[in-house]
Amino acid sequence: MIHILKIKVEEKIGTKIESRGDCELLSNAILDVLEIDLSYNTIRRLYGLLPSTKPNSKTLNTLALFIGYKSYVHFVQNYKTEDRKTLSQSVFKAVNNFNDVEMISFIKTLKRSNDDFPSFIVILIRELFHDRNFKLINKIFNLKELAFSSFSYSEVLFIGNSIGLLFRKNYFLDTDLLKSINFLQCIFLTFVDYSSLNNYYGDWAKYIKQHVEVEETQLFTTALMEFKKLLNNEKVKDPFKNAAFDTSLNPILCSRLLSVKILVTKEHKILEVLNRYAETHKKKAGLTDYYFELVSIAILTKNIVVMKFIIETVKMDKRFELYYQKKHLNMFYLMCAFYYKLVPNKIEQKKYAKLFNIDDTWFSYGDYLKLLHLVYLYADAKKTEVKNKILSEYLVLSKKLNYPYFSKNYMLNYFKV
Known part of the structure; x- marks a missing residue:
């Protein structure tokens, strides 16, 4: 590409x-x-x-x-239709005419060429998935040509989000695939499916936690399982000690680890933890990476202390170099709308509610964030018929995701003092 x-x-x-x-x-x-x-x-x-x-x-x-x-x-997502048709034809020809050895050789050759390799891989995996050819999918993801480091981050996001959606619609647990480092890095760790923690993605995380001994993957899956406990109204634990303050870890992973720590920290100690975190990562910290997951948790748990800290401490810059950070900023807008409605401050609340765009979110976070957004819309609605419509949509989506945390009372009482 x-x-x-x-x-x-x-x-x-x-x-x-x-x-x-x-x-x-x-x-x-x-x-x-x-x-x-x-x-x-x-x-x-x-x-x-x-x-x-x-x-x-x-x-x-x-x-x-x-x-x-x-x-x-x-x-990448909008290049000419004719280019996509040509690419699709190449995939279909390869699937129908090549045996496994020839397919692997073709993939290696294509990666060395200047063709649109990420789009080819997405179309190819989708076709092989449709044919239930999981054996070849495993072989492909084990190629060095599929290594995370061989792609730009934008390409990884494209691959992860395009292929990740396949698994949400078709429950699939392949133990060989879930041990593939390339699959873990390009799909599992990229398409973090918050809509399916009580489904395939939660099962993946459980299996990977038990069988993959890579440190960061262990930390990630453990944090994810603790978050799943919260959504299922189970007791959350913090087994990470001071890992959130480790400057060698991925920033978004740090934000996940800190979120778990905040969930179990007593209210009068929260600011102490947040200040230590901010001081530790001050040379690199920004909302978009080091505070990403904390924004989500702050909304979910109605933690005004955390919301206020993020708003006052994190320096916002709308001119992000990395496009994906704009989606992080979008989540920040939603948190601000919640915070200023809770405070309250109607002017700021309306400003941030207008800035937030539910369509500008990650596919993997879509339904989860939509539930939170519906909570806000319900409380902000004035007419009874509008409230009833929003409540009905919320209950249907809550049932679909099957997270007990999102109960009817959660919506009705969120903004009540």
């Missing part, structure tokens, strides 16, 4: 990028159009005029913006 993006950029400026001068031309054009300084050396590396490195998200997003898309992922 990066190859296609490069071609589209060349079409935009009307010339091939084949020299330093061409790179300078493109750099200046981007500066003029977007007021973003993308160095010509970065462009030289991207187009193979210098030793190449994997382009970062900022570079890809800038080029996508330059040709008229919102982000690189927006470009």
Whole structure:
């Protein structure tokens, strides 16, 4: 897909990028159009005029913006239908004409080429899943060509969210697949399915916790199981000690570990824990990563102390380099709407409620966040018929997800003092 993006950029400026001068031309054009300084050396590396490195998200997003898309992922998801048809035809031909050995060889060759490998893999896995060819799916995910480190983060998100939806609709527990590091990193840890903790995803987490001994995966699955306990009205424990303060761990994982700690911390000690966390991660901390899961927990548990701390402590910057952080910011808007309704502050409440967009959330968090949003909408509604409609929608969705925490009383009493 990066190859296609490069071609589209060349079409935009009307010339091939084949020299330093061409790179300078493109750099200046981007500066003029977007007021973003993308160095010509970065462009030289991207187009193979210098030793190449994997382009970062900022570079890809800038080029996508330059040709008229919102982000690189927006470009990936909306490139020409004819390109998708050609790609689909390649997949169908491979599935129908290749044996397993030939398919593996074809995948390796394609990864080395400049074709849209992530989209090919998504279509291929979907086709193989439809054919119930789990043996070949396992072989594919064990290839080094599917390693997490071989993709940009935007590509991983595209793969994870596109393939992850398959498993929500078709319960599937393959023990070999769940031991594949590539599958864990690209699918399980990317498509965190909050709608299915009492279904396939919870079963996955339980199995992985018992059989995969990678430290961060162990921490993740344990935190997920504790969160599942909360949703099922069971007692939550914090087995992590000080892991949330470990600066070597993934920031979003840290936020999960801190969320569990907050759930079991006495109210008068919460600010002490939060201040220590903020001080520990102050050089790198931002809402988008280190506070992501805490925002969700604060809304869910009506924790005004945590909400207030995040609003007052975390410096907000709407000009995020990474597109996925905008979805994190969207969740922050929802938390602010809750907080300012609880305080109350009608002006701020209305401002953040308007900023929040239920459609701008992760697929894997969609139903879970919709339940929380319905709680807010119910309390904010004035007419009885509107309230009844929202309550009915909430009860149907709550039954579907089967989390006892989201009871009828939870909705009716959330905003009551």
